[in-house]
Amino acid sequence: MPELPEVEIVVRELRGQITGKTIQTVQAIWPGSVEQRVDRSPVTGQIQRIDRRGKYIIMRLDETVLVVHLRMTGQLLFFDDTRPAVDGHVRAIIYFSDGSCLQFKDVRKFGRMYHLVSEQEVMKNVGTDALEMDSGHFRDMLKNSKMGLKAFLLNQKHLAGLGNIYCDEALFLSGLYPGRKANSLSATESGRLFRTIRDVLQAAIDNMGSTISDYRDTKGNKGNNQNYFKVYSRENMPCKHCGTRIKKIKMAGRGTHFCPQCQK
DNA sequence: CTAATCACCTGAAGGC
DNA sequence: TGCCTTCAGGTGATTA
Numbered sequence: 001m002p003e004l005p006e007v008e009i010v011v012r013e014l015r016g017q018i019t020g021k022t023i024q025t026v027q028a029i030w031p032g033s034v035e036q037r038v039d040r041s042p043v044t045g046q047i048q049r050i051d052r053r054g055k056y057i058i059m060r061l062d063e064t065v066l067v068v069h070l071r072m073t074g075q076l077l078f079f080d081d082t083r084p085a086v087d088g089h090v091r092a093i094i095y096f097s098d099g100s101c102l103q104f105k106d107v108r109k110f111g112r113m114y115h116l117v118s119e120q121e122v123m124k125n126v127g128t129d130a131l132e133m134d135s136g137h138f139r140d141m142l143k144n145s146k147m148g149l150k151a152f153l154l155n156q157k158h159l160a161g162l163g164n165i166y167c168d169e170a171l172f173l174s175g176l177y178p179g180r181k182a183n184s185l186s187a188t189e190s191g192r193l194f195r196t197i198r199d200v201l202q203a204a205i206d207n208m209g210s211t212i213s214d215y216r217d218t219k220g221n222k223g224n225n226q227n228y229f230k231v232y233s234r235e236n237m238p239c240k241h242c243g244t245r246i247k248k249i250k251m252a253g254r255g256t257h258f259c260p261q262c263q264k
Numbered sequence: 265c266t267a268a269t270c271a272c273c274t275g276a277a278g279g280c
Numbered sequence: 281t282g283c284c285t286t287c288a289g290g291t292g293a294t295t296a
């Protein structure tokens with residue numbers, strides 16, 4: 001579910017909710033969801049600051065870091081009081097010394113909470129955050145890749161943060177066919193794609209993220225951006241630009257929506 | 265290097 | 281109602 005905009009909303013809320021709080025214990029209800037990679041040290045300490053790169057949430061403690069990736073169905077739910085798991089899908093709970101808690105709910109169990117010395121242990125293949133990228137670097141990466149655009153944009157090592165939804169949206173608004181080779185773009189097309197990606201992500205943040213089914217913010221609220229999709233989930237519906245039926249095909253292993261008329 | 269497939273999991277939705 | 285198949289926002293390993 002969560003791509004860059006959804007993770008950004010969660011991070012912004014968490015900053016206000018848990019910065020400065022001290023972790024008392026972490027209860028791993030489903031052990032597979034929590035990876036302890038710090039020898040002889042339980043997860044404790046004060047949360048100094050919270051960062052985000054791509055879809056990763058990085059909570060910086062005194063000596064270590066707690067990194068969370070929500071993958072498909074993960075949610076971080078904050079509560080002012082101490083309470084047991086709110087339902088059977090809660091995989092871990094962080095209890096703070098002031099009595100509040102953060103519950104990590106994840107239906108499909110793909111998400112992870114990592115306790116690490118450095119976030120690089122799990123983020124060595126994650127590139128520059130999509131909102132921190134500059135157009136020159138983006139153009140250089142495109143020029144040096146023979147991948148199709150869809151696969152290129154989904155690959156987190158180039159640009160971190162885009163997932164299936166915002167890839168399809170950005171390619172539609174750029175007028176680019178998802179199978180188009182990255183190194184075939186002109187300077188104009190590259191610049192347009194760069195700006196479109198940034199605008200699509202920013203608009204989604206302004207709309208509190210997209211909720212297809214599982215995404216919730218830390219208070220359990222859904223996003224609103226799903227009401228503004230231009231192509232994603234619009235198979236067989238008329239293109240908002242030209243009226244042609246939107247097609248859905250499988251590309252780079254993912255459902256890919258596009259307008260056969262507008263995207264070349 | 266690039267592309268395709270599978271694996272990891274559970275639940276919802278559609279076909280029969 | 282029930283069974284079976286397919287699909288889902290992600291990523292990493294493996295195999296052509």
